[in-house]
Amino acid sequence: MHPATTGRSNLSKNKREEPCAPLFFMYIRTGRMFSLFIERSSYGKLEENDDGAIPMASRVIFHIDMNSFYASVEQSHNPDLKGKAIAIAGNPQERRGIIVTCSYEARAHGIYTTMQVHEAKRKYPSLILLPPNFDRYRIASKAMFDILRSYTGLVEPVSIDEGYLDVTDLAVERHAVDIAREIQTRILSELDLPCSIGIAPNKFLAKTASDMKKPQGITILRKRDIGEKLWPLPVIEMHGVGESTASKLNGLAIKTIGDLALANPGLIKEKMGKNGVRLQARANGIDDRAVDPDSIYDTKSVGTSTTLPVDETEEENLRVIILSLCEKVANRLEAKELAGPTVTIQTRSSDWQNRTRSITLKNTVWKAEDINRTAWQLFTKHWNGEALRLVGVTVSNVADKGELTEQLSLFNFQEHAKEEPILDLMSKLESRFGKRVLVKGAKEAKLKRSTTGSETSFSKDFLDDHERK
Amino acid sequence: MKFEIMRERLVEGLNDVMKAVSSKTTIPILTGIKMDVSAEGMRLTGSDSDITIQTFIPAEEDGKQIIRVIEGGSIVLQAKVFGEIIRKLPTNEVEIEITGNFQTHIRSGKSEFHLIGLDAMDYPQLPDIQDDRLFTIPADLLKTIIRETVFAVSSSETRPVLTGVHWEVKDGELVCVATDSHRLARRKTKLETLPEGEYSVVIPGKSLTELNKILDDNSEAVEIVMTNQQVLFKSKHILFFSRLLEGNYPDTSRLIPSEHKTTVTVNGRSLLQAIDRASLLAREERNNVVRFSATSGSDVEVSSNSPEVGKVEEQLQAQSIEGEELKISFSAKFMMDALKAIDGQDVVIQFTGAMRPFILKSALDDSILQLILPVRTY
Numbered sequence: 001m002h003p004a005t006t007g008r009s010n011l012s013k014n015k016r017e018e019p020c021a022p023l024f025f026m027y028i029r030t031g032r033m034f035s036l037f038i039e040r041s042s043y044g045k046l047e048e049n050d051d052g053a054i055p056m057a058s059r060v061i062f063h064i065d066m067n068s069f070y071a072s073v074e075q076s077h078n079p080d081l082k083g084k085a086i087a088i089a090g091n092p093q094e095r096r097g098i099i100v101t102c103s104y105e106a107r108a109h110g111i112y113t114t115m116q117v118h119e120a121k122r123k124y125p126s127l128i129l130l131p132p133n134f135d136r137y138r139i140a141s142k143a144m145f146d147i148l149r150s151y152t153g154l155v156e157p158v159s160i161d162e163g164y165l166d167v168t169d170l171a172v173e174r175h176a177v178d179i180a181r182e183i184q185t186r187i188l189s190e191l192d193l194p195c196s197i198g199i200a201p202n203k204f205l206a207k208t209a210s211d212m213k214k215p216q217g218i219t220i221l222r223k224r225d226i227g228e229k230l231w232p233l234p235v236i237e238m239h240g241v242g243e244s245t246a247s248k249l250n251g252l253a254i255k256t257i258g259d260l261a262l263a264n265p266g267l268i269k270e271k272m273g274k275n276g277v278r279l280q281a282r283a284n285g286i287d288d289r290a291v292d293p294d295s296i297y298d299t300k301s302v303g304t305s306t307t308l309p310v311d312e313t314e315e316e317n318l319r320v321i322i323l324s325l326c327e328k329v330a331n332r333l334e335a336k337e338l339a340g341p342t343v344t345i346q347t348r349s350s351d352w353q354n355r356t357r358s359i360t361l362k363n364t365v366w367k368a369e370d371i372n373r374t375a376w377q378l379f380t381k382h383w384n385g386e387a388l389r390l391v392g393v394t395v396s397n398v399a400d401k402g403e404l405t406e407q408l409s410l411f412n413f414q415e416h417a418k419e420e421p422i423l424d425l426m427s428k429l430e431s432r433f434g435k436r437v438l439v440k441g442a443k444e445a446k447l448k449r450s451t452t453g454s455e456t457s458f459s460k461d462f463l464d465d466h467e468r469k
Numbered sequence: 470m471k472f473e474i475m476r477e478r479l480v481e482g483l484n485d486v487m488k489a490v491s492s493k494t495t496i497p498i499l500t501g502i503k504m505d506v507s508a509e510g511m512r513l514t515g516s517d518s519d520i521t522i523q524t525f526i527p528a529e530e531d532g533k534q535i536i537r538v539i540e541g542g543s544i545v546l547q548a549k550v551f552g553e554i555i556r557k558l559p560t561n562e563v564e565i566e567i568t569g570n571f572q573t574h575i576r577s578g579k580s581e582f583h584l585i586g587l588d589a590m591d592y593p594q595l596p597d598i599q600d601d602r603l604f605t606i607p608a609d610l611l612k613t614i615i616r617e618t619v620f621a622v623s624s625s626e627t628r629p630v631l632t633g634v635h636w637e638v639k640d641g642e643l644v645c646v647a648t649d650s651h652r653l654a655r656r657k658t659k660l661e662t663l664p665e666g667e668y669s670v671v672i673p674g675k676s677l678t679e680l681n682k683i684l685d686d687n688s689e690a691v692e693i694v695m696t697n698q699q700v701l702f703k704s705k706h707i708l709f710f711s712r713l714l715e716g717n718y719p720d721t722s723r724l725i726p727s728e729h730k731t732t733v734t735v736n737g738r739s740l741l742q743a744i745d746r747a748s749l750l751a752r753e754e755r756n757n758v759v760r761f762s763a764t765s766g767s768d769v770e771v772s773s774n775s776p777e778v779g780k781v782e783e784q785l786q787a788q789s790i791e792g793e794e795l796k797i798s799f800s801a802k803f804m805m806d807a808l809k810a811i812d813g814q815d816v817v818i819q820f821t822g823a824m825r826p827f828i829l830k831s832a833l834d835d836s837i838l839q840l841i842l843p844v845r846t847y
Contacts, residue, residue: 407844
């Protein structure tokens with residue numbers, strides 16, 4: 001389907017209330033020629049409130065969502081795979097056998113993300129299974145974000161294959177849809193990758209919009225459209241609503257997004273708390289989160305988990321596994337120059353009972369041995385010997401080591417005291433020549449290292465490729 | 470058992486023994502208070518098996534009758550309910566009578582309560598402590614010693630022995646040390662009554678905190694008896710037993726630096742206030758860190774900086790600064806605790822380096838020493 005039809009479906013419904021809609025419509029059908037002419041008159045009103053007032057901080061936000069990203073990257077690397085049903089999956093032998101992502105052709109055969117590999121194979125035996133190739137995805141992701149940054153610095157990567165753009169300033173000169181079209185075309189022609197773009201006055205609506213048409217869609221979602229487009233949908237369709245939230249809402253007789261939007265705010269607050277209030281605002285098309293290019297640097301936790309080859313009951317084996325998880329976490333903390341005071345251990349038993357236990361320490365930890373000491377203490381305190389199929393370790397509330405402090409103890413200060421002469425010298429040089437004139441050798445090497453010791457699909461380490469300006 | 474008692478004296482006694490009673494006890498009868506009445510007076514006992522407090526209310530004091538004993542006896546009554554009842558009775562005269570089956574009748578004015586008691590025979594025996602080896606300390610001094618040390622005990626159970634205060638009696642001197650490994654408080658006291666032999670025990674911090682609450686602030690002597698498992702504090706009408714902590718207390722004497730590179734003498738109260746102000750911008754997640762520097766001249770500088778909140782700098786006139794320049798970071802909380810414990814006009818602070826423990830003493834005497842480990846900032 002041609003993306004323009006999406007535009008039409010959005011706009012044609014508003015014909016009566018929006019005098020500029022026919023022009024807008026024409027623009028989309030005929031290409032760029034009317035863009036300059038139209039932008040003020042139609043898009044400028046995108047933000048109109050119910051009472052007709054135009055808010056001061058009227059913004060134009062894009063949400064770019066790469067279409068079946070990993071599969072598309074594989075297809076662009078090997079054009080023979082184009083048009084075929086392919087899926088990226090972990091190693092089925094080690095029971096990490098779930099579909100991470102799959103091509104649209106595979107989706108047409110009923111394959112979906114998180115499906116078990118053996119089930120997918122049964123459903124569609126000619127499905128082509130590929131192992132993940134994270135380096136490839138990271139390179140493609142970086143190239144994609146580089147294109148986005150050539151438009152504006154206000155790019156907020158959310159994950160390896162999606163991000164927000166605030167194009168408010170650009171949309172003064174050019175029509176927003178025109179910009180979106182150009183971005184989409186460039187990503188396709190330069191990187192051979194499809195994407196969908198949502199255009200809206202805020203992040204929530206932009207994300208919702210990008211989801212409305214895939215692949216290669218451009219969808220505008222205005223606040224006034226939500227009654228028609230959002231409200232009839234069941235609440236589970238809403239971004240930010242998962243299964244448990246949905247079932248809680250259903251328990252309050254809230255079935256659709258519209259029900260949530262119009263529900264008694266007092267009830268929502270009482271039953272669902274702060275998150276409920278936020279979701280209700282979103283259901284009403286309100287979301288005042290700014291596009292924050294720095295949010296990717298605010299890592300809050302670093303963790304890793306592993307599904308075990310067999311349901312494990314041997315304490316000694318678990319000890320080794322947890323130690324290796326701690327080492328992984330330590331490597332990633334080290335690569336990012338982070339440390340945190342909270343250690344969490346996750347377990348999933350053979351009957352899929354998930355548990356997390358955490359402890360917050362006086363000092364922050366970043367070394368494998370320190371993380372492991374705490375993690376193992378936590379684990380042995382809470383493990384009752386049941387068979388486990390998954391264990392994980394996370395260090396959270398992390399911050400830049402530069403911001404960190406360590407309360408020394410009678411039993412460890414000597415180690416630190418050894419470094420006194422060099423620290424003294426550094427502080428003297430700093431006071432003479434300014435801060436950061438010196439960075440200790442090991443730290444310097446680390447700062448330069450861009451690779452990160454992580455290989456998981458859900459990791460945000462790809463974000464390390466984005467250099468802080 | 471039947472007697473009449475002045476209500477306010479019973480309330481006082483109950484308040485003291487209630488401090489030992491815990492609702493979390495695993496031994497059901499310990500949720501009760503034991504009452505033993507004889508011609509001499511009444512004994513009240515409360516315990517959580519770690520701490521046991523016994524108080525004695527004499528039948529007659531200074532020629533004034535407090536209890537009129539009609540018939541002696543013993544009973545255990547639910548501490549919480551009994552305490553509340555006595556507190557709320559309408560008149561100052563209370564009559565308590567036990568009839569068959571531990572039925573307890575409490576009468577005051579026109580009010581009459583019936584409580585179901587428990588057999589006093591089931592209440593655990595007090596620890597049997599031979600008090601032939603004891604020493605004494607005036608109550609007010611004992612309270613001071615506790616206040617100056619107990620705040621430094623560890624609140625974490627990872628090294629249980631550090632949740633207590635180490636009491637060592639040697640060469641006519643009592644040395645009390647508490648540390649949570651991040652700071653240490655030490656108090657030395659010359660003993661007036663020389664004990665026979667040497668002692669080394671670790672008393673739970675919680676016990677000392679409770680003891681401090683029930684001791685009166687006067688100069689009456691408190692007798693202290695130490696055994697292997699228990700310590701007993703004995704004042705005129707109160708027996709306070711505490712379990713001791715097992716395990717060896719670390720040898721802290723060698724951890725206290727004897728050489729110094731920088732010595733700062735400064736008014737304790739001014740420094741306390743400056744640290745208190747600077748701590749407004751120190752964050753708990755960052756160990757409440759404040760910076761202290763003595764670099765030039767006769768001023769020290771106290772500062773704190775939280776990137777997202779703001780910063781503060783304050784100059785403070787020092788009495789004297791000797792030795793090398795120094796910049797150090799430490800926990801504002803630990804510093805304030807230490808300064809409050811010293812409570813003197815001038816304090817001497819001795820530093821040996823930015824990553825090494827430093828000590829605080831009163832400029833006037835050596836009895837108190839506070840040691841603090843710095844915070845390393847990265």
